[in-house]
Amino acid sequence: MLAQSLKATLILMPILAGCSTTQYGNKEMSNVSKFMALKAGVSTKANVYDSFGQPHAVEYSASGSDWRYFTVQMRSNGLEFVPFLGIAAGGQNADTKTTDIYFDTHEHFASVASKSKTQFVQNWYGLVEGITRMATDDKKKRVQAEMAKIGRPYDPKIANSVSTE
Numbered sequence: 001m002l003a004q005s006l007k008a009t010l011i012l013m014p015i016l017a018g019c020s021t022t023q024y025g026n027k028e029m030s031n032v033s034k035f036m037a038l039k040a041g042v043s044t045k046a047n048v049y050d051s052f053g054q055p056h057a058v059e060y061s062a063s064g065s066d067w068r069y070f071t072v073q074m075r076s077n078g079l080e081f082v083p084f085l086g087i088a089a090g091g092q093n094a095d096t097k098t099t100d101i102y103f104d105t106h107e108h109f110a111s112v113a114s115k116s117k118t119q120f121v122q123n124w125y126g127l128v129e130g131i132t133r134m135a136t137d138d139k140k141k142r143v144q145a146e147m148a149k150i151g152r153p154y155d156p157k158i159a160n161s162v163s164t165e
Contacts, residue, residue, distance in 0.1 A: 025071040028052050029099045035112060038101075043109035045150045048101055054158045055101075058142040064104045065146075071097045077120065091122040 028034060034051045037043075048067065055067035074092040095118050102110045140159040147154040 022074045024074070025056070025097075026053060026069045026099075027071065029069050029071050029097060029114070038109045038112070040110055041104070041108050045103060045107050045146070046152065048103075048109060049147075049150060049152045052101075054147060054152070054155055055143060056159060057139045058146045060142075064102060064110060065107070067101045067103070067146075069099045069101070071099075074121075091120055094119055094121050 029052070037051065038048065045067075052069060056070050057068040059066045059068065073095045075095075077091055077093050095116065097114060097116045099112065099114045101112050104110045140156060143159045144154045144156075
């Protein structure tokens with residue numbers, strides 16, 4: 001009986017794993033025509049907001065500022081569906097695309113860069129890391145201040161919706 005259950009689990013595991021996919025973040029980041037419309041030295045932060053919405057994070061440097069957007073696709077790995085083992089070893093395969101839109105010191109669009117990475121996030125580790133990051137990261141304050149500065153609405157749900165790395 002146990003052998004049959006294990007055999008059924010191993011057969012169903014790839015099917016179930018393929019069905020469990022969730023996407024978070026800004027789906028507009030794949031819209032190439034919106035990026036093509038941005039003009040270096042001309043497009044403003046308000047223009048970028050109107051095209052892509054509120055960023056997930058804002059960083060400042062001596063050369064200007066950076067608005068960071070995320071798109072994350074989470075897929076359950078097959079171990080989640082194995083009895084008992086799934087509790088300890090289960091997790092998510094995360095495909096993360098980070099898009100940074102850079103602004104010069106005059107707050108005009110300067111450039112854009114994107115990077116992608118895939119990683120496995122174990123359930124327990126992901127939970128602890130998320131709680132720790134929420135308690136120590138002040139990105140929400142920076143995003144809120146930036147939205148007030150350009151006269152656009154601030155949505156705290158967006159600032160909390162994805163991890164910054």
